[in-house]
Amino acid sequence: MSIKMIGKKISMTQIFNDKGNVIPVTFLQIGPCTITQIIKKELNNKYANIQIGYEYINPKKLNKAKLGHFKTKQLPCFRYLKEYKKENWHNLFIGQILNVKEFQIGNNINISGFNIGKGFSGYHKKHNFSRGPMSHGSKHHKRPGSIGAGTTPGRVFPGKRMAGRIGNKKVTIKNLKIVYIDLKKNLLVIKGSIPGKTGNILYINSN
Structure with a gap:
């Protein structure tokens, strides 16, 4: 089951494993993301389009169209929205919160973001x-x-x-290994480098 979330790049450092080898890692703050919309396909019931929201924002900074989108679903306002296609969506519901619990240490993920301009x-x-x-x-x-x-x-x-x-182009790096997960701070520690600078918005895809 694919998992897609939104997050930010925090910093990059290095850690040592049990053998004493240096591993370059990047700290990511992922989510929490909220499901804001589920669009079901009438002709094909195998998948649906799932929209997720990330980072709360003051409603005064949004236009009437976006305010109405959140108001009809009785949800808080989000700064970033992302829609993706998903199978096995029947257990999902609007308002469900997704966090780093969806990932596991040792799994490989794909990360997309805009590189430095x-x-x-x-x-x-x-x-x-x-x-x-x-x-x-x-x-x-x-x-x-x-x-x-x-x-x-x-x-x-x-x-x-x-x-x-x-620069300033969308770059996707595939098969990045998850080294560590901090559930309290919503942190993912990834082996390797991530496109963009500190604070850059990232899109995480786990198959």
Whole structure:
């Protein structure tokens, strides 16, 4: 049964196992998440779309549409909402709270998040291009060079690698092992690195 939740990246450190080996780990604060909506499929009853909410927010900061969404279900307001497809949903109900008890030490999970944005960057840094000749008289030390032919085709092909924004893209890292779980503080300790900076919103998927 798949489990999907929302959390935040706290920090990264290292721990030692029983053999004295260093293990790089990342601390995540996961949930608690609340089920805010269950959309049943009329044609296919095998799965349903489950919406979960994370992190309470002041109702004054939401528009009328979102306020009505929570008010009709008699739920508090949440800052983040995420919807996913789930089988074996018949035991779930609106208002049910999900926390780190759903995970187990030693299991592998997939984590998605936005990596660190680095702004506008040149083609050297973004695509690892090499520079031009550095000899005297060369005017192409760090120029991109030709980007296409002239009359034919008379345009630049889509996808041409040039300077542009780098980072701030959704990245998914699969099969990260759970090292430790703290039920009181809703903490997950994951072996390895996680995309994004401290405080970044993460989406956790356990199959």
